[in-house]
Structures are given as C-alpha cells and as structure tokens.
Amino acid sequence: MNGSGSAAVPFTRHARPTVFGSMLRDPMVMTGMSILLAMLILTLAGPFLIANDPVTVNMSERLLPPSWEYPLGTDHLGRCLFTRLVTGAETTLGISALIIVMVMLIGIPSGLLSGYIGGRVDALLMRIVDGMSVLPDFMLVIAISGFLGPNLQNMIIAIVLINWIGYARVVRSIVLSEREKEYVWAARVAGCSMWTILRRHLLPQIIPPVLVFAALDIGKTILVISGLSYLGLGAQPPSPEWGAMLNDGRTYFQTAPQLMIYPGVAIMLVVISLNLIGEGLRDILDVRGQ
Template sequence: MDIIRGFIRSDAFKRLLRNRLAAFGLVMIILFFTVSIFAPYIAPNNPYEQDFFQTLEGPSWEYPLGTDDLGRCIFSRIIYGTRISISIGFISVAIGLAVGVPVGAVSGYFGGKLDLIIQRFVDIMMAFPGMLLAIVIVAVMGVGLVNAMIAVGIVSIPTYIRLVRGSVLSIKNSEHVESARAIGRGDAMIIFKHIIPHCLAPIIVQSSLLVATAILWAAGLGFLGLGAQAPTPEWGAMLSQGRSYIRTAHHATTFPGLAIMIAVLGFNLVGDGLRDALDPKMRHDDV
C-alpha cells in the first residue's frame, strides 16, 4: 500500500493523468473493478437462473442485453464474468512475477553457465506461440479455470525473465551495487534490496500489458472449452455458447466480445501510458 500511495503522489502519476488515452484507460479499469466488487448489487438478474420461455430474446427492460440459449440474462452474466476475468488477469500475472522476476534477477546477476541454462530454457518456451503453449499446459494439467490461470501464468514467465535479466545486466555494475558489495552485503540482499527495486518501472509497465494479454488468452481458453466450465459466467465461454446463434441472435456473442475488447483496451492504454510516464526521458515533457 505504501508503494501505491507513493506512486499516486509522484510526478509519474501526474504525467499518466495528463495522457488522455491513459486516463481514459484508467477510468475503464476502475469501472471494471467497481463492477466486479458490487456485482450482486448491479446485476439485475441471477446470472445462473434459466428461463426456457425466453431463450435468445433481444435486449429489453427486463434483460438489458438480452438472453442466451438457456434464457439467462447476458448482462448479469457479463457483470459476474468481470470478477472472473479480472481475477484471471491478476492471478496469472502474479504467477509470472513470482517466478520470472527472481529467476531473471539471478540469471542476470550471476551470469555464466547458470545464465546460459536459464536463457536456453527461456528460448525453448518462447519458441512456442503463447496461446498454443497455454493450450498444451491445460491439456496436460486438466481442463478448468484454476489450471487455465496457472497455464497463462506459466506462459508469462519467460517474458519476465528476459525483461528482468536485461535490467539487471545494466544495473549490477552500478556504483550503489558496488558499494553494497564493498560493505560486505550478501548476493541475496544485493539482488532483492539494491537491484530489483531499480527494475520496478519496466516490471510495472510489462505487468499492466500482460494483464490484458492474460484476459485475452483466458477468454481464448474459455472459448475452446479449456478454461471456465459451464455454468460459470466467463466471457470466453459465453462467446463459445453463443457462436451457434450468431446469425439469429448476434447479441449472445456481441456483448461478451465487447466486454473482452474494452477490458483489454483499458489495460493496454494504461500500460502505454505508464511506459511514457515512467520513462526518464519524459520527465520534463508533457504527454
């Protein structure tokens, strides 16, 4: 919380707000968080309740975005699906951070054969398209929402390893690190106290962008039937359920697709804004 409060008071946050697109993205993210927290109070209907007498109905006062093939309120299901998609994005990124950051820091700091082995392993993982690798991992671990989160998190690990390793290589021979070595600080303390804190800017930017990617990949897994299972109101699964009726009841796929697009757009806009706000070259420039 101290880090968040410090960032809000910083010049970087002011530069972020001056970027209109980034500010717009931030508003969208705050809106999604608000919806996910207050979903039971916002949703007009039970997202699991079926009404077979009103299947594939268009938007109405009772069902603002219409109903799906089982007569469930699409608007309510999208609202509850916000909780799942946001959770998937942040948990997946947390997995990537927890593994990728320390491994990347160790790889860049020690170098040598250890660095060579880690980087070859990263090369192998990055040789596969991210979505394909996530599908393979889910196929091995089993279908389900939790396994989909883990799969997307594992796919993001190589990105963090490469990012942190590059940052560490440019920092590890700096004066403050040499001073820490001179006074007898251990390698672990140097890495986690004197190096990683100086890598936070690129990590924060990459994390905001990877949340968007995680939401998109998780929706793809849900669409393929490898992520959240029925009757869970997950956006990708909703797209899959409505695809058979895209000609006769396009609202069953249009609105979940728009929810995915808006969420991904919001995080991407914030990520681009953070990249500019945290760039030292932008400190004296208005965005």
C-alpha cells in the first residue's frame, strides 16, 4: 500500500482505466486537479466574460478598486487586472507546457540511447550532465537568458537547454536497471532490433516515472518562467505574464499590494495543484527512488 492508501497500479494498456480510477479516488490528486481545472476554466472563459484589452493604457483609470467593469480593479497604467491575469495564465501555462514537451522530446531519447548503448555514448552524455551540474539550474538559465537576450523565445531556449538533463538522467537510470532483465534478453534472442526493444519493451517502463517527473517539473518550470520575467529576462512589457506582473507591481507594493498579490496567488495555486497531482501520481504508480 502506498502513502495515500491506494495500491500501486502497473502502468499497462489494460491498467489505464484502473490508474484513472485510482486518481479519482485519491484526495491529493483530486484536490490538485480541481484547483487546476478551475483555473483553466477561468482562463478559457475569462475573455468572454470581461472584454477589456490587457495592454491598452488608460491613465485616467489607474489603480481603480474592483467593479463590474474591472472585477479585480486596474493597475498603475489603468489596465484591467483580471484580463491581464487571465491572459497571463495563457502565456505562463502555455509556455510551461511547451517547454515540458520540448525537454521530453530531447531528454527521453537521450536517456534511452545512453542507458541502452552505454560505452562512449553514455560517457559523453554523463560528461555533459556533470559539466552542467556544476552550478544550480536557475543560475545557468539566468546566464544563458542574459547572454541570448531578454525575450520569451530566448528564455524558452535557455530553460530547455538545462531542463532536458533531468529527464535524461531519470530515463537512463531506469534503462540501466532494465536492460539486463530477462524480457530484454528474450527480445534480443528473438532477433528484435535495438529500436524495437527501445520502443516496445523499454519505453513503456519509463512512462510512470517520467509522468510523475513532468507533473512535478512543470510547477518548477512555472516558477522559473515567472522568476525570469520578474528579473526582466522573460516576457517584456506590455505582454501580460504573471512574473512580469509581479515586477510591474513591485514599486506599488505598499500603496497597491494587489498588483503583486493577484499574480503571486495565481502562481502559488498552480504550483501547489501540480505538486499535489505529481505526488498523488507517484503514490498511485508506485514510483519511488527515481
């Protein structure tokens, strides 16, 4: 039995409904999914409910309190905070999902090949990983973003260049433990090619830990994106993005704290919900020590 009281569930094609059912019964996962779903619905429905422009400046309406026209009030430039928060969600969550997909497309094949082939391929990957592990990830991302220039595209490149390493490590460690097992040897004896073994036999084994890793990593990625935008290395004005909104409201924290509170709470809720989902999945799929 795992920590949430649910039995570990093998991740196979026939077990997927069971995994989904376990997720629905897990209070940790359901809490995270409920928070995330509510924010996604608000993000999608928000533009239809409030049709204010998120970037149009109106100095005559700056720092207004909440009203029917401006549900969360306005910022220091007279822009609707609700509209900017909703539009910022599309930017922050969309970029985070794009980054996770990109790092998985790089990290999973790299880890599979490194762990299965070994030798020089594995040694080369480990030298790259060791070299990039000298400094904390966030410091490296800041350095690369600063070198490339402050904008969203360069920020995405910087994060992807660093984050794929974690996925490659996880996949490599699993492949190293699985490649000498009987089912892999049986596939080799049966004449299966390396690509067939990787695709049909080893790839299914890495799905559970990679799903858990991705669920936890997307929360970290959101924090990195927001942090870089707060430092001026990500989204540039007037683009609405949660980290950039924090930076915009920094000067007005004592007189208008809501300018920082609203995006700060949004970041906190999304990260907490994703962490709850990741922890719940780890218990359900019985993924430990990865």
